Each structure stands twice: as C-alpha cells, then as structure tokens.
Amino acid sequence: MKQRFDKPHYFLPARMMAVMIAIILIIGVFSSAFTAEDTVGSAGWQQKKGNDSIASVKAFAEVYKVLMSPRCMNCHPAGDVPLQGDDSHLHTMAPRRGSDGHGLYAMKCSNCHQPENTPGPNRPPGNPKWALPPSDMKMAFEGKKPRELALQIMDYKRNGHKNKAQLIAHARDTLVKAGWNMGEGRKPPPLSYAEFVKAWDTWIEKGGYAPEK
Amino acid sequence: MITLNINKKTYNVDVDPNTPLLWVLRDHINLVGTKYGCGVAQCGACVVHLDGEAVRSCVTKASRAAGKKVVTIEGLSENNDHPLQKAWIETDVAQCGYCQAGQIMSAAVLLRENKNPTDEDIDVGMAGNICRCGTYLRIREAIHLAAELQKKGGK
Numbered sequence: 001m002k003q004r005f006d007k008p009h010y011f012l013p014a015r016m017m018a019v020m021i022a023i024i025l026i027i028g029v030f031s032s033a034f035t036a037e038d039t040v041g042s043a044g045w046q047q048k049k050g051n052d053s054i055a056s057v058k059a060f061a062e063v064y065k066v067l068m069s070p071r072c073m074n075c076h077p078a079g080d081v082p083l084q085g086d087d088s089h090l091h092t093m094a095p096r097r098g099s100d101g102h103g104l105y106a107m108k109c110s111n112c113h114q115p116e117n118t119p120g121p122n123r124p125p126g127n128p129k130w131a132l133p134p135s136d137m138k139m140a141f142e143g144k145k146p147r148e149l150a151l152q153i154m155d156y157k158r159n160g161h162k163n164k165a166q167l168i169a170h171a172r173d174t175l176v177k178a179g180w181n182m183g184e185g186r187k188p189p190p191l192s193y194a195e196f197v198k199a200w201d202t203w204i205e206k207g208g209y210a211p212e213k
Numbered sequence: 214m215i216t217l218n219i220n221k222k223t224y225n226v227d228v229d230p231n232t233p234l235l236w237v238l239r240d241h242i243n244l245v246g247t248k249y250g251c252g253v254a255q256c257g258a259c260v261v262h263l264d265g266e267a268v269r270s271c272v273t274k275a276s277r278a279a280g281k282k283v284v285t286i287e288g289l290s291e292n293n294d295h296p297l298q299k300a301w302i303e304t305d306v307a308q309c310g311y312c313q314a315g316q317i318m319s320a321a322v323l324l325r326e327n328k329n330p331t332d333e334d335i336d337v338g339m340a341g342n343i344c345r346c347g348t349y350l351r352i353r354e355a356i357h358l359a360a361e362l363q364k365k366g367g368k
Contacts, residue, residue, distance in 0.1 A: 092255070093341045105326055105338035106267035106319035112254040112341075118272045124254050 051207035059202035060211060064146045066196045069189040071179035075132055076141035082132055083142070086187050101132040117183040125183040129175040133160065150203075150210035164204060171200045215279050219244065220288025230276035234268075235259045237275045238285060246286035246314045250343070257342035260315040261285050267322045286314035289321060297321055300359035308346035316342045320356050329360055 066072060074083040080097040081090050095107040103109045114126040133139040137160055141149060152158050153167070162170060170176060180193045189196065203209075217224045219242060226241045233252075238244045238261070247270055250258030254269040261270045262284040263277070289295045297317050307313045316339070323330055323338035330338065335353050344352065 094337075095340070096337050105334075106257075106260060106322040107338060107341050108266060111260075111267050112269050112272060114272060114274065114277065118254070120253075122253055124272060 050205070051209075053207060053209040056203050056206035056209040057211045059199045059206065060146065060150050060209070062191060062199035063196070063203050064149060066179075066189040066191050066199075067141050067149065068144075069179075069187075071182055071186065071189050072176075073141045076139055077132070078138075078140045078142040080135070088142075097132045097135055097138075099135050101134040103131075117181070119184070121185045123183065125178070125186065127175050127178040129173075131175075137161075145213060146211045147213050150208070154208045154210070164208075167204055167208075168201060171197050215275050217242075217275070217278055217283060218281070219283040220285060221282075226275070228275055230274060230279075232275045233271050234261065234273045234275050234278050234283070235270035237278075238270060238283075244285050244287050248311055248314060250312065250315070255343075256312070256315075257319060258312050258315040260318040260342070262318060262322070265322075265325070267319055284318075286318060289317065295321065296359040296362035297324065297355070299362055300355040304351050304355040304358060306348050306351040306355050308348055312342060312344045312346075313348075316344065316352055320352070320359070323356065324359060324363060328363065330356065 067076075070083070070086050070088050074085075074088055074091075077083050081094050082097075083089065084091040093107065095109065096104050098104045098108070103111070109130045109132075112124045113130040114124065115128045116126045118124050118126060137158070139152070139158070139160060144152065156163070159167070177193065180188050182188070191199065214225055214227050215230060215237075217226060217237070219238070224242055226237055228237055228241060235247060235249060238247050239249070247261055248258040249271060250256035252271045254272045257269070259269050259271040260267050262268070262282075263273065264281045265284075268277075290298060295317075297320050301307070301313065301317060306316075319339055319342050323334065327334050327338070332353065335356050339352065339356075
C-alpha cells in the first residue's frame with residue numbers, strides 16, 4: 001500500500017492552501033496599510049497622526065471663500081453653461097460644457113480663450129488648459145454650502161479621482177493659478193495666492209475635515 | 214517672419230507674432246472674406262478654422278497659427294460647392310452678408326461633428342454667431358438642408 005505520507009508533509013494540499021491564504025492576507029493587510037492614509041476619506045486618512053479637526057476646519061473657512069469667489073466658481077458651475085464676470089452671470093453666448101468639458105462644435109472653449117489672456121478690457125482671459133470639468137465629474141462649487149463642498153472635494157469618487165498628493169498639487173495647477181491673473185477688470189479672489197495655498201495645504205494636511213454646516 | 218499655411222498654401226509674412234490672425238489674413242494676404250465685427254470675440258464674424266477647429270481670428274495671435282493649418286471661407290471648398298455654400302445659396306440666407314462667412318465657418322464645424330443636427334444642436338453650435346439682419350431662421354433652414362446634401366454625397 002502506498003504510504004500516504006511519502007511526500008514531505010508541507011506539500012499536502014490542505015496545508016499548501018492554508019499557507020497561500022495566509023500569504024495573501026498578509027499582502028492585503030500591508031498594501032492597505034500603505035495606501036490607507038493616501039486614500040482621501042478612508043478610515044486611515046481620518047486616523048492619521050497629526051490630524052487636527054479644529055485647525056483643519058478653520059483653514060477650510062478660508063479655502064471656501066476663495067473657491068466660491070467668481071474666479072474659481074465661474075468654471076465650477078452647477079449647470080452646463082459656465083459663469084462669467086464678477087456677478088457670475090451665465091456666460092454670454094451660452095457655451096455648453098460638452099462631455100469632456102471643452103465645449104461643443106464651434107463653441108469650444110479654445111474658440112475664444114487663447115493660451116494666454118487677450119489684452120484689454122472685456123477680452124477673453126486665457127490659459128492653455130481652459131475648460132470646465134467633464135460632464136461625468138462636474139465638481140460643481142456653485143450653490144454648495146461649506147460642509148457639502150468640503151465633503152465633495154475630499155471624496156475620491158467626486159473630486160476627479162484625486163488622492164491626497166494630487167489634491168495638494170491641484171492648488172499648484174496652472175489653471176488654478178490663473179484665477180489670480182485673469183486680466184483687466186476681473187476682481188481677484190479674496191485671499192492672495194500664497195494665503196490660499198497655505199490654507200488649502202493646512203486644511204488637507206490636518207485631515208481634510210468638513211465643517212458642521 | 215512667420216510661416217503660415219492658409220487654405221493649403223504657404224505664406225511667409227513679416228508681422229509681429231502678436232498680430233491678430235484676422236489682420237494678417239485681410240491686410241497681408243488679402244483674404245478679405247473673413248470680417249471684423251467687434252474685435253473682442255463677441256460676434257463670430259471672424260471665425261476661421263485652425264487645424265479644423267473654429268477660432269475667432271480677431272483674438273487669435275498669428276503665432277498661434279504658426280505650424281497649423283488655417284482655413285478661411287475662401288478655402289472651405291475648391292469650387293464654392295461645400296454643402297453649406299450650396300444650401301446658403303439655395304435658401305437665399307444672406308441679407309447684407311457681413312456675418313455670413315463666420316456663420317458658414319461655424320456651421321461647417323457643427324456639420325462635421327454632427328451629421329444630423331437637431332434645432333437644439335444648431336442653437337448650441339451657432340450661438341456665438343450674431344446676425345444683425347436677423348437671418349437666423351434661414352441659417353437654421355440652410356444648415357438642415359446642408360445636412361441633407363451632405364448625406365446624399367456632398368463634400
């Protein structure tokens with residue numbers, strides 16, 4: 001009769017299966033540990049050492065003022081027509097967002113908005129990346145209360161799939177910076193760019209907390 | 214000196230790179246079909262194609278056009294037989310005619326990207342072109358006719 005244990009015991013199928021499951025579990029725990037703090041809104045994110053909900057919410061109050069100013073909100077409208085001007089009226093000629101945020105037909109953003117500001121009053125401001133967010137990720141600011149906006153920005157599924165590093169980097173984006181250089185006759189945001197970046201970084205680094213309201 | 218490709222021809226023009234393309238076309242190359250209406254990108258009379266996309270030449274610097282293909286109303290077709298041009302004549306769209314080059318150039322992008330535009334598509338695509346004579350109803354009719362001509366094998 002063939003010996004049941006003619007092979008070394010660690011090759012037995014049951015034990016091999018148990019070892020494989022253990023290895024998979026260990027890899028899973030480690031990889032979730034490495035990404036948890038970077039995944040915005042995750043449990044690891046909220047529990048990270050150095051979070052300070054009071055400082056974070058206080059910083060967001062400053063961030064909110066900037067994001068809701070025309071220079072930012074005008075390109076983060078609730079609807080599919082961008083806003084325009086210091087009074088955030090609907091953009092003249094009603095260009096539409098389009099699926100990719102770059103407009104439609106002969107009314108694409110780049111039809112009028114050049115890679116740089118067109119000099120003179122009432123001429124189109126410009127930037128190489130001039131566009132709205134796409135239709136499947138509108139990232140609207142218009143109409144949002146502070147808590148709503150903070151939660152939206154910190155939500156990976158609603159913020160353009162940005163992790164923490166990308167959120168921090170976004171404040172350094174050329175189109176975001178352009179809000180402070182929009183050309184003649186356009187009121188800049190209520191904070192300087194440096195002040196905004198400091199508030200933005202503080203809000204996120206301290207945990208990205210949302211205010212109560 | 215800037216080298217421009219306009220209507221499939223190459224031009225070397227001695228202009229400041231910041232010169233609006235509109236003036237290069239009209240004053241240096243003598244292509245006067247593209248019109249000055251407002252100078253601030255509000256009327257659409259100056260629309261030309263830059264690598265196939267509509268741009269307002271009154272605010273587009275000549276330097277932006279360098280290395281790209283520019284098409285003006287004169288170059289929309291070889292024999293003035295683009296479906297839109299045929300439809301415009303058939304429908305007798307123009308009154309004074311001043312805005313019509315820009316209208317047609319904008320409509321050409323619409324029809325290229327949407328072979329069967331609805332009235333709403335036409336509203337969206339043509340909203341940037343103003344007609345002081347009010348030929349909008351005929352513009353709409355002509356675009357629908359051009360779409361039909363295009364389906365039947367027009368260019």
